[in-house]
Amino acid sequence: MLSELEPVWQALNAGTVHDPFRGLGWRIEEGDHWALYEWLPTATAVEVGGKRLAMVAPGVWRARFTADERKTLLPHHTVRWQEGDEMWHSVVSPWTFPTLLGALDCYLIGIGEHWRWWEKLGAHCVEIDGVAGVHFAVWAPNAERVSVVGDFNQWHGLRHPMRVLGSSGIWSLFIPGLTVGDRYRFEIRTRSGAIVTKSDPSGQWFELRPQNGSKVWRSRYTWGDEAWLAARNAWDPYHEPIAIYEVHAGSWMRHADGRFYSYRELAERLIPYVQSLGFTHIELLPLAEHPLDESWGYQVTGFYAPTSRYGTPDDLKAFVDAAHQAGIGVILDWTPAHFPKDEWALARFDGTALFEHEDPRLGEHPDWGSLIFNYGRHEVRNFLIANALFWLVEYHFDALRVDAVASMLYLDYSRRPGEWLPNHYGGRENLEAIEFLRRLNTLIHAEVPGALVFAEESTAWPMVSRPVWMGGLGFSFKWNMGWMHDTFTYFAHDPLFRRYHQDKLTFSQWYAYSENFVLPLSHDEVVHGKGSLVAKMPGDADAKRAQVRLLLAWQWWHPGKKLLFMGGEFAQWREWSERRELDWGLLAEAGHRGVQRWVADLNATYRALGALHDFDCDAEGFEWVDCHDAEQSVIAFLRKGRKGEVVLAVLHFTPLTRTNYRVGVPFGGLWRERLNSDSRFYGGSDVGNCGAVRAEAVPWHGFPYSVALTLPPFGALLLQPVGREEEG
Structure with a gap:
């Protein structure tokens, strides 16, 4: 018997053991006697059931029963x-407990189809045979040994070695007595003999920065939604209004001393x-x-854990x-x-390029100094798809906005010739990433009815949505990055010269319905020297704010869903910084309060009028009235709803007042001025x-x-017919 167990004991001491259970726990001996073997490498005395155990190998203790x-x-x-x-310590031995991962779990993970990855891997508070503790599991197929380390074992890497489950590459161990809040990591011995200590890839709670260890978590939350x-x-969603307020939780608003608001404090104020x-x-x-406060959160180190900066899960x-x-939906930015x-x-989680590609031409991102997931590996694909489902299922998020999709689709993204590898057809398309995205979206729509997935995709890749x-x-x-870039290009021109660039406004209609678009004025456009929305505009302060109101009218009345980054709603002067809260003091000024009121009324009108949202993704809801008056920098168009509703939008992009400006309309009778961006209520000149x-029976x-209109300077008008007088 001893000869069979000794190789396991040697591996325990060498830190290379794959299955400590083969040499520990109960072993039957001659007759009706049993031997119990315990592994306590730092102990000087051990007893079980009042019986002293003897050391039979370094760290291995034995007694007969x-x-x-x-x-x-x-x-x-x-x-x-x-x-x-020291005083005596007492714990339940871990060497008699089974793993909680079955053969089916290992099989599904191996083929990349375990859609509840987070329920099996990571750290989970459970009871086994009435004994409370934590079950740990981690995927590390190329490790020589994996151990759980934490305060409970003085971070000693040999104390709690895990066992690998067949050829799955998954290591598991149940440790009795642990509970919520216990800190832990995985100590990994690589095939080269190096020792690395890693946070849990599937961990659901992390230490507060600057620490980066994992913590055991168990949710007690009861939902009411x-x-x-x-x-x-x-x-x-395609025929209903979607107006998104984009927020960086750490810099929307802070305490007077600079501390972050917690998730619950944000709920009390932001909602x-x-x-x-x-x-x-x-x-x-x-x-x-993610590790740094001075970041936007896109460098993720704990994919299954909400940041502890703002509180608990x-x-x-x-x-x-x-x-x-x-009555408000919540969208999470997600970074696969x-x-x-x-x-x-x-x-290099287990000493090898496990989650990433080994070849830097495939595995390293030249723009961000980061690593690229290996989408062709079953387990990696499973890790990511299950992670997307995790946020939607466990946290009830209504949608994910997938970051940097373009960088995933192209093998030569931001690379010079010779710095990338073509696919097996010789092309630049990342076929594995394409298949991953298709599988991701198919599963989300199947597994979480009503959930949405938004793509930040900046190229002309066809049929993204x-x-x-x-x-x-x-x-x-x-x-719709094209709409955003063209719009900013247009507004950057001096109003005197906008007549030469009207195509920047009108071109979007050539492709507006090729995808289901969101019109973004996002965080990316108000950082890194780009200036805030209001700072981008030419002219004095009043003219700048007027043009922000005009820009927002163009966004809200143009087909497509809406997204506005925080601070834009009151025309913050400074560009956004993650290091400070928004400049809320600006709301003491009437001009900035006016922009804020304008956003509120744009939203109220967008939501109330089917003509403004019913056909956001369909050409049936839009008709140009006049897109050719570049000389006077005016455009006019109709938006239409499913019930036959019609509104007229007229936008004027110069600082002049134009009187008796005639615009064609489909109906006679009274046309109510539903919104006017130049109203004094919004900080305009009235x-x-x-x-x-x-409306007059004057064809135009x-x-x-x-109708003969007075167009305000930098003004946007929305008119709605009151009754209809139709020809004939």
């Missing part, structure tokens, strides 16, 4: 041990604010754990729940395109049309009627 004595210690026994002259989820499942402005959704920049659930009960090189996280069965990537929506104009722009 009769069958009757053994029965009194089943199913699991307590070990008492002493280290030096059943009505919201039921309504969401039956919702038609009522978003309600007051009429946004339908909040989009949060990445909340998955249940605090984040409380935020999402409060938003839902207030890359991960940082921090040595304690995913990079078309179903997989049509040959698309399967996203729900795509950010140039307008006294609330309404009457191909329509049987027309």
Whole structure:
């Protein structure tokens, strides 16, 4: 018997053991006697059931028990041990407990189809045979040995070695007595003999920065958003209003001493604010754990853990729940395109390029100094798809915004010739990433009814937001980066010269319905010297704010869903910095309060009028009235709803007041001035049309009627017919 066990004991001492259970626990001996073997490498004395154990190999302790004595210690026994002259310690031995991963779990992970990865891997508080503790599991197929280390074993790498489950590469161990809040990591001995200590890739709670270890977590949260989820499942997002307020949780608002608001404090302040402005959704920049406060959250080191900067995982659930009960959806930025090189996280996790590619031409991101996931590996693909489902299922997020999709689609993204490898057809398309995205979107829509997936994709890749069965990537929506870039290019011109660039406004209609678009004015456009929205505009302060109101009208009345980054809603002067809160003091000034009121009224009108949202993704809802008046920098168009509603939008991009400006309309009668960006209420000069104009039977722009308008400087008008007088 001893000869069979000795190789295991030698491996325990060498730190190379693959299955410590083969040499520990109960072993039957001659007759009715049993031997119990315990592994306590730092002990000087050990006893079980009042019987002293003898050391039979370094760190291995043994005692013989009769069958009757053994029965009194089943199913699991307590070990008492002493280290030096210290007091005696007492724990339940871990060497008699089974793994909680079955053969089916290992098989599904191996083929990349275990969609509840987070329920099996990581650290989980459980009871086995009435004994409470934590079950640990981690995927590290090329490790020579994996141990759980923490305060409970003085971070000693030999104390709690895990066992590998067959050829799955998954290591597991149940440690009795551990509970919520216990700190832990995985100590890994690589095939080269190096020792690395890693945080848990599937860990659901992390130490507060600057520490980066994992912590045991068990949710106790009770949800109250059943009505919201039921309504969401039956919702038609393509024909309903979506207006998104994009937020960086750490810099929206802070305490007077600079401390972050917690998730629950944000719920108390941010949600009522978003309600007051009429946004339908909040989009949060990445909340998955990341190392630095001075970041936007895109360098993720804990993909399954909400950052501890703002509280516990249940605090984040409380935020999402409060938003839902207030009628607001919540979108999470998600970052499957890359991960940082921090040595304690995913990079070369088991001593090899496990999550990333080995070849830097495939595995390193030249722009961000980060690593690229190996989408062709089953387990990596499983890790990421399950992670997306985790945020939607466990935290009830309504949507994911997938960051940097373009960088995933192209093998030569941001690379010079010779710095990338073509696919097996010789092309530049990343076929494995394409298949990953299609599988991701298919599963999300199947597993989480009503959930949406937004793509930040900046190229002309076709059918990003078309179903997989049509040959698309399967996203729900795509950010319209072309609209955003052209719009900013246009507004950057001096108004005197905008007449030469009107195509920057009108070109978007050539492709506006090729995808399901979101029109983004995002965080990326107000950082790194780009200037805030208001700072981008030419002219004095009043002219700049007027043009921000005009820009927002163009965004809200143009087909497509809406997204505005925080601070833009009140025309913050300074560009955004993650190091400080927004400049809320600006709201003491009437001009900035006016912009904020304008956003609220844009949202209220967008949500109230089907003509402004019914056909956001369909050409049926848009008709040019006049896109050719470049000389006077004016455009006019109709938006139409499913019930026949029509509104007229007229936008004027110069600082002049234009009187008796005639615009064709389809109906006679009174046209009410529903919105006027130049109203004094919004900080304007109050140039307008006294609330309404009457259409005359004067054909214009191909329509049987027309209205003669006064166009305010840098003004946007939205007119709605009051009754209809139709020709004939």
